[in-house]
Amino acid sequence: MRTAQATPGLHLAVRRIVKQADDALPVFSLRSASELVSNSIATERFDMFVVAAFATLALTLSVAGLYSVISYLVVHTRSELGLRMALGAPPGRILRMVLISGCRFVSAGILVGTVLALILTRFMRSMLFGVMETDHVTFALVIVLLAGVSMLAALVPAIRATKVDPAVSLRL
16 A cells, blocks of 8 residues: 555554455554664674674774784884984884884785685675675775775874884883
């Protein structure tokens, strides 16, 4: 039945019309088409929410982990960085050196993560809605997103490394 009337008032009208046509016909479970569609994809919507929540958590943990590891490396190579700067290495070279170190971690993580994702996609087949489990565009976008966010996380310790005072770091 097509109408512009709100659903709650419509239930009473439908029941009254059906009762007038045939008093023996039962009327139950009246729902709008939008309610039917919404209920039919509720499980997929919940699965998508859970996957998105875990993906956000995984991205946050990976960025925090990468930032921590690179910061740790910068702190422990402070004397080396100070020596390089005392010998005339420009800050751009120090920045590039620390970022390349971060790229190694990011590359290893992306390689291992992609292989594991390709292996584990068959278990997620039932949770995907409208996307193939090995969708190349999705994989590429995720890799670019993770690499970009990870390199931004590596940029902070790299910039901090360029501000190392050679005299202070050589005393340590």
